[in-house]
Amino acid sequence: MRAALLLLVPVLGWAQNLQNVLKQGEQVFNKSCATGYCHGPKGIPAGAPRLAGRGFEQPYISAVTARGVTGTAMPAFAGSLSRPDLTAVVAYVAALNGIANPTIAPMGPLGPMAPTPPEQQLPAEAVRGRVLFYDAVRGFGRCATCHEINGVGISVTTPMVKLPADVAALRALTTPGVSTVTLAGEAMPALVVSKASRAVVFYDLTIPPPVQRTVDPAAVQIAEGSGWRHASVIGAYSDAELEAILVFLRAAVKP
Amino acid sequence: MRFLPLLVALAAAYAQNGADWPHYGGSQSAWRYSALDQVNTGNVKNLTPVWIFQTGDYAENLQSTPIVVDGVMYIITPRAQVFALDAAAGRVLWQYKYPTPRPGRPGGMTFMQNRGVAVADGKVFFGTMDNTLVALDQKTGRETWKVNVDDPKQCGCDITAAPLVVKDKVVVGGTGGDAAHRGYLTAFYIQTGRLAWRWYAIPAPGEKGHETWKGDSWKLGGGALWMTGSFDPGQNLIYWGTGNAAGDFNDDDRLVPDGKGKEANLYTATVVALDADTGKLRWYHQEVPDDVWDFDSAYECILLDREVKGQMRKLLVHMNKSGLTFVLDRTNGEFVRAFAVPEVQTWISGITEDGKLVGRKEPEAGKVVSVCPSLTGAKSWNYAPLNEVCNDITATPTEPQEGRFHANGSIILKLPPNRTTYSHVDAWDPITGKRMWSYPYKYILLASVLATGGDLVFTGDPEGNFFALDARTGAKLWSYPTGAGHRGSAISYSVNGRQYVATPTGWQQSITGSQLAPLFPDQAWRGGSALVVFALPEGSK
Numbered sequence: 001m002r003a004a005l006l007l008l009v010p011v012l013g014w015a016q017n018l019q020n021v022l023k024q025g026e027q028v029f030n031k032s033c034a035t036g037y038c039h040g041p042k043g044i045p046a047g048a049p050r051l052a053g054r055g056f057e058q059p060y061i062s063a064v065t066a067r068g069v070t071g072t073a074m075p076a077f078a079g080s081l082s083r084p085d086l087t088a089v090v091a092y093v094a095a096l097n098g099i100a101n102p103t104i105a106p107m108g109p110l111g112p113m114a115p116t117p118p119e120q121q122l123p124a125e126a127v128r129g130r131v132l133f134y135d136a137v138r139g140f141g142r143c144a145t146c147h148e149i150n151g152v153g154i155s156v157t158t159p160m161v162k163l164p165a166d167v168a169a170l171r172a173l174t175t176p177g178v179s180t181v182t183l184a185g186e187a188m189p190a191l192v193v194s195k196a197s198r199a200v201v202f203y204d205l206t207i208p209p210p211v212q213r214t215v216d217p218a219a220v221q222i223a224e225g226s227g228w229r230h231a232s233v234i235g236a237y238s239d240a241e242l243e244a245i246l247v248f249l250r251a252a253v254k255p
Numbered sequence: 256m257r258f259l260p261l262l263v264a265l266a267a268a269y270a271q272n273g274a275d276w277p278h279y280g281g282s283q284s285a286w287r288y289s290a291l292d293q294v295n296t297g298n299v300k301n302l303t304p305v306w307i308f309q310t311g312d313y314a315e316n317l318q319s320t321p322i323v324v325d326g327v328m329y330i331i332t333p334r335a336q337v338f339a340l341d342a343a344a345g346r347v348l349w350q351y352k353y354p355t356p357r358p359g360r361p362g363g364m365t366f367m368q369n370r371g372v373a374v375a376d377g378k379v380f381f382g383t384m385d386n387t388l389v390a391l392d393q394k395t396g397r398e399t400w401k402v403n404v405d406d407p408k409q410c411g412c413d414i415t416a417a418p419l420v421v422k423d424k425v426v427v428g429g430t431g432g433d434a435a436h437r438g439y440l441t442a443f444y445i446q447t448g449r450l451a452w453r454w455y456a457i458p459a460p461g462e463k464g465h466e467t468w469k470g471d472s473w474k475l476g477g478g479a480l481w482m483t484g485s486f487d488p489g490q491n492l493i494y495w496g497t498g499n500a501a502g503d504f505n506d507d508d509r510l511v512p513d514g515k516g517k518e519a520n521l522y523t524a525t526v527v528a529l530d531a532d533t534g535k536l537r538w539y540h541q542e543v544p545d546d547v548w549d550f551d552s553a554y555e556c557i558l559l560d561r562e563v564k565g566q567m568r569k570l571l572v573h574m575n576k577s578g579l580t581f582v583l584d585r586t587n588g589e590f591v592r593a594f595a596v597p598e599v600q601t602w603i604s605g606i607t608e609d610g611k612l613v614g615r616k617e618p619e620a621g622k623v624v625s626v627c628p629s630l631t632g633a634k635s636w637n638y639a640p641l642n643e644v645c646n647d648i649t650a651t652p653t654e655p656q657e658g659r660f661h662a663n664g665s666i667i668l669k670l671p672p673n674r675t676t677y678s679h680v681d682a683w684d685p686i687t688g689k690r691m692w693s694y695p696y697k698y699i700l701l702a703s704v705l706a707t708g709g710d711l712v713f714t715g716d717p718e719g720n721f722f723a724l725d726a727r728t729g730a731k732l733w734s735y736p737t738g739a740g741h742r743g744s745a746i747s748y749s750v751n752g753r754q755y756v757a758t759p760t761g762w763q764q765s766i767t768g769s770q771l772a773p774l775f776p777d778q779a780w781r782g783g784s785a786l787v788v789f790a791l792p793e794g795s796k
Contacts, residue, residue: 031653032362034665037433037766041649041665045773047766068361073765075361080659134409136437136657137474139453144406152408199397204447211448214398 018091021104025092028085032077043096048073052096058103062090122251129248132241140208141236143245149252156191156203156210160253167242173230178205182221183213189228208233274749276323279371279417280638281746283486284558287638288706289747293754294791295709299723299733301791302756306345308786312336316742316761316768317784318637320371320417320703323748328757329374329393332784333367335383339396343750345788349396356385356407360658363411363434366765370637371417371483371744373425376445380425382414388427388443400448405429410436411658416483421493421531424451432479432498432551433662435655438523440480440495442534452534456480456497456522464521472509475655477501478523482636485556487569490586492528492537494558494571498551499524499543502663503630504618504650506545519545524552526573526581528588538588542575542610547617548602548648549630549662550577555638561686563591572685577602578633578641581610582686594688596681597633599643599671602626618650618664629668631767637744638703640680640696640714644771645669670774677774680704680714680724692729698778699771701763703744705756713756715741717772717780721758721787739783742768757788 033051034041043052065086068076077086087104094102122130133143134152144153147160158177164170181190181202191210193201200217203210205228234242274291281287294302310317312332321330328342335353340346359365365384372381378399379391389401404427407413412431419426424442432438438456443449456478458464468476477500484495500509500520509520522536524543529536542552552575560569571585578597583590593610604614618624629646632639650664670677676695683690702715706726715721721741722734740762747756761783762768772780 030649030651030665032660035660035662037660037662037770040667044667045769046666046668047770049769050773073366075359075363077361080361136410137459140450144409145403152406154403154406204400204449206447207449209402209404209450211400211402211443212398213400213448 018101018104021088022092022095024085025088025090025095028081028089029092032081033089038073043093051093054097056093056097058090058094058099061093061097065090065093122248125244126248126251129244129246130252132237133245133248138236141233143234145209146233149249154209160249163246163249163253167239167246170242170246171231171234175228175230178226178228180223180226182223183215183219189226190222192222195222275325276321276746276748277374278322279320279373279419279483280485280555283419285483285485285555286557286559286706287703287744290708291747291749291754292708292710293749294707294711294747294756296711296725296727296732298791298795299709299711301795302723302733302735302789303792304735304787305755305790306788308338308340308345308788310336310338310784310786313761313782313784315367315765315784316740316763316782317759317786318368318370318743318763319759320744321746321757321759321786322372322374323746324374326750328748329372329379330759330786331369331372331381333369335369335381335389337372337379337381337391337396339379339393342748342755343753351391351396351398353383353387353389356383356387359384359407359413360409360411362659363407363431365407365411365413366415366430368415368765370415373418373420375420375425378445380418380420380445382416382418382427382429384413386410386412386414386429388414388418388425388448390425390445390448402443402448402450404441409658410434411660412436412479416481419484419486419493420445421486426484426493428480428482428495430479430481431658432477432481432553433501433503433549433660435475435501435657435659435661436479437474437476438478438480438498440484440529440534454529454534454536456525456527458521467511467514467519467521469509469511469514472655475501475657475661476509476520476523477503477661478520479551480553482553482555485558485571486531487558487585490528490569491531492585493531494526494528494556494585496552496554496556496573496575497523497525497527498553499546499549502653502655502661503549504547504648504662504664505620505652506547507620507652508655510545514545517544524550524575526552526556526571526583526588528585540581540583540588540590542573542579542581543577543612547650548577548626550575550602552576554634554636557685558585559685563686570686574634576628576630576632576634578628579606580683580688592686592688596641596683596690597628597643598679599627599645601645602628618648620650620652623647623649625669627671630666631668631770635701635767637701638705640678640700640704642678642699642701642771643671643674644677644699644774645671668770668774680712680729682712682726682729694724694729694731698775701768701771702741702758705745705747707747707756713745713747713758715743715745715758715760717741717762717778719760719781721745721760721789735789737785737787738781739785740768740780753790753793755788755790757786760785760787
């Protein structure tokens with residue numbers, strides 16, 4: 001009797017925890033998956049296929065949820081959902097497929113432990129700088145128009161390796177890679193991408209965003225150097241904002 | 256007197272009269288009408304396939320409108336493969352393949368679809384899944400310039416619509432209106448690809464209209480301009496419809512405290528007129544203030560001149576996703592009339608004389624609210640016939656995250672009860688709003704309607720039939736099984752005096768097509784990606 005009770009208590013606790021995880025999974029599912037455009041509530045078909053009663057195994061559900069399906073609208077959720085949310089939604093979809101006891105994340109005394117995404121480890125000033133770097137409100141005046149950091153932003157320039165010491169140096173950057181291309185009588189600051197016998201490819205930096213041009217080699221002259229200055233494209237930012245961006249870059253750019 | 260379907264009227268100045276099909280909407284007045292009349296009600300029964308082109312890109316269906324200029328057809332596939340074809344024989348003149356696009360933001364709103372190219376100034380222009388606007392050499396198909404319009408990794412948006420060429424500029428919008436994103440149009444010079452102007456659908460602090468947004472919601476409030484606009488050179492204005500406000504089904508985070516019952520979240524779900532040279536707003540008319548149904552107003556703006564109360568007026572006719580259709584004076588945006596085209600409408604009880612919504616049935620957080628029509632639209636994004644489909648909306652307020660889907664709820668599509676047909680091709684008088692005839696169909700129709708000078712109306716069904724109706728009566732005159740469901744946009748053109756009718760084929764595998772298909776579980780509508788081209792047998796008249 002006493003032994004049975006001892007056995008029962010952990011089982012009840014586990015069942016209660018499973019119910020909580022499945023409830024959490026349903027909430028995540030309704031928010032992230034059952035959007036009308038994608039799957040339907042409780043795994044019915046909508047824009048994307050039915051997920052309920054398909055006979056899916058949990059490892060398959062887990063892999064597809066985490067990694068997505070290449071070439072379809074199914075995204076990889078590994079980077080966008082927290083670990084507990086991911087586990088919960090996978091368990092929920094497993095339950096929709098008749099798996100009575102889906103594997104759920106082990107619960108510590110303080111609840112599920114999720115690895116903190118790297119950006120959340122940034123100091124507050126660097127987070128402010130990151131927001132400014134990608135700031136959509138600044139349109140083409142934002143840093144990300146030409147720079148990619150950690151996979152976000154447009155990689156017009158080569159990856160940053162050396163950072164300017166301060167805001168004055170950031171403004172004064174001459175960027176030695178910029179040449180002067182003359183096309184149809186017009187000279188323009190340019191980043192040359194390639195020079196082949198069939199075509200010359202370069203970015204026209206006259207006005208952001210940079211325009212990638214592909215031209216007949218006979219139609220262009222390329223001269224070293226340019227009057228172009230980094231200061232001419234970062235006018236959307238104040239000195240204080242640039243300082244915050246530098247803090248972000250120092251934290252994010254790995255030499 | 257004769258009536259052409261779906262708001263296509265007869266003022267010849269704005270129709271596409273020539274042999275070509277030079278613009279997405281036929282002309283830049285967006286009529287999707289060809290004046291060619293070699294194929295007519297008398298001989299359409301003899302129409303026969305003359306060539307077929309398989310694109311080989313079966314990622315999605317073929318949604319794009321072919322462009323024909325000087326006997327050459329330009330067509331783009333979902334993965335942005337562009338083909339230049341001999342329009343009389345289907346022979347490939349050149350082909351271009353866009354490199355594998357940069358992936359979009361997980362959970363964003365990027366679509367593997369492409370709805371067309373624009374051709375002008377010796378170039379072929381199109382947008383891509385990773386928000387690049389590309390200009391190819393019209394003769395060789397080689398890239399001349401390309402420019403990134405936005406980062407798909409951040410905005411969760413992409414370009415699916417055909418660009419609009421306006422004088423020396425090419426203008427393009429983007430998707431993302433159901434994501435946390437701020438919609439815009441961007442104009443680039445066709446010669447150099449350099450930025451000319453950008454217009455944001457949501458005004459920034461200090462700009463008129465900004466006061467209609469709560470807090471910081473303007474930064475991520477939707478309003479995507481995800482279809483193709485129109486251009487009136489006489490007014491020097493471009494006209495565009497804007498998308499819904501985001502999040503879609505709940506306005507808690509975007510509506511100002513006293514915002515009910517008036518213009519809200521400007522300029523979402525609105526028709527706007529912009530100066531063609533500067534992109535400055537000249538006038539606007541908001542159709543769905545505080546849109547909580549995803550009834551965005553992104554669809555085509557049809558420009559026509561017609562007599563109203565004895566006076567010739569320059570008009571703009573515009574239908575949004577709800578099926579509400581507005582007639583505006585396109586010189587100043589003055590409201591002329593509005594009428595509703597769905598047979599089943601429960602989201603409002605009606606509209607006032609001046610076009611205001613009455614009896615709004617709004618979604619409620621945590622509850623199921625059933626409304627008709629559904630977010631798939633009384634009409635889809637293209638020049639499609641009308642569908643009678645409802646949806647149960649459950650609103651779930653969520654925090655917006657830039658570039659991520661922000662619907663604020665979910666829906667389940669439902670067919671309205673007590674019906675045996677769920678779509679119809681209609682002919683409406685675009686000014687009076689009177690329905691002249693209706694051709695019902697048992698499932699749903701999602702392919703564009705083409706009207707021609709031969710008094711014909713062409714469209715296709717999901718079962719794979721491409722068919723012609725008599726534009727005066729709606730009687731079916733001809734049908735041909737092309738083998739795959741129809742979701743694209745047919746055109747007509749002529750080469751060396753022979754008229755052709757070309758239709759893209761392939762049922763849509765992702766949203767809308769696959770959202771609606773489960774309503775008819777006994778059906779299996781086929782995907783594909785082929786262009787089927789018809790003409791009268793050679794030598795016949």
